[in-house]
Amino acid sequence: MKCMSLSNSIPNIITIGRILLVPVIVWAIASNEMAIAFAVFVIAGVSDAVDGFLAKRFNMSSELGALLDPLADKALLVSIYVSLGIWGAIPRWLVILVVSRDIMIVGAVIISWLFGKPVPMKPLMVSKLNTVAQVGFAAVVLGALGFDIEPAPYDLILMISVTLLTLVSVSLYLIEWTRHMSTIEPRR
Template sequence: MTPEGAPAHQLLTLPNLITLARLASVPATIWLILHHRLDIAFLLFLAAGLSDALDGWLARYTNSRSAIGALLDPVADKALLISVYVTLAAMGVLPDWLAILVVFRDVVIVGGLLLLWMLGARTAIKPLYISKLNTAMQLILAGFALFHAGFGVELHLPLLVLIWLTAATTLWSGLAYVLAAGHRLKAPPT
C-alpha cells in the first residue's frame, strides 16, 4: 500500500532510512558480540527493536509506505535475528541446535517460496499468526540472552524456558508454512 502519487519504489523515506540504519547495525552488533561486549550489543539490539516499531508507525502515520519498505523491513529483521542467533551460538550463549533450527526454518520458507515461484504458483507473502508469535519469541530470547550474558544476570531457568518456547514456535511456524505451501500446490489453478 503506497501513498497516492508516491512511487512504489521510493527508497529515501524516513521509515526506509530507519530500516536501513537497522540493517547497518547488524555488523556492529555481531562485532560487539564477538568482542565480548554483549552489554553494548544488547543496547544496540534493543535500539534496533525500537527502530522496527518506530519505522512501521512512521510509515503508517506519515502515509509513506512503499513496496521497498515492505521488502526491506523483514530483510533487516531476519538479518539481525539470524546473525545474532548464529553468533550467540558460536559464543556458547545459545545452544547451537537452536541457531541451526532458526536458520533452517528460514531457508525452508525462502526455498519453498522460490520453488512455488518456479512452479508458477505466484503467492503473496502473508505472515501467519504463529510466524508472528515465533518472531516475537525469537526477538525476546535474543534480547534476553544478550542481557543475561552481557550484564552477568543469573537467569538460567527463564533463559531455558525461552529457549524451549522459541524452539517450539520455530518448529510449529516452519511446519505451518510447509503445510500451507502443500495446500497451494494441491489447489487447482485459478
C-alpha cells in the same frame, strides 16, 4: 517512473539503518562486548518500532519497505543467533532450527516463484509470536551476558517457546505451501 517523496522514504531509511547495525552486533558478540551488543540490539528494536509506526500512522508504507522490513528483522535475528551459537551462549541445535526454518521458507517462496505460482506473503500469527519469542530470547541472553545477570528461568522458558513456535510455524507454512503448490498442473 514514480518518484517517492523524502517523507515516504523515512521508514525505509530507518530500516536500512537497522540492516547496517547487523555487522556491529556481530562484531560486538564476536569481540565479547555483550553490553554493546545488547545496546545496539535495543536500538535496532526501537528503530523497528519507529519505522513501523511511521509507515502505518502516517501512511508512509511502500513496496520497498514491505520487502526491507522483514529482511532487516531476519538478518538481525539470524546473525545474532548464529553469533551466539558460535560463541556458545545458546545451543547450536536451536541455531540450526531457527536458521533452517527461515531457509525453508525462503526456499519455498523461490520455488513457487520459479513455477510461476508466487505464494502470497502474509505472516501467520504463530510466526509473529515466534518472532517475539526469538527477540525476547536474544535480548535475555545478550542482557545476561552483557550485565552479568542470572537469566533463569526466563531463558529456559523463552528457549522452549522459540523451539515450539519455530516447529509449529515451519509446519504450518509447509502445509500451506504444499496446498498452494498442489494446484500446479503436470507438464505434458
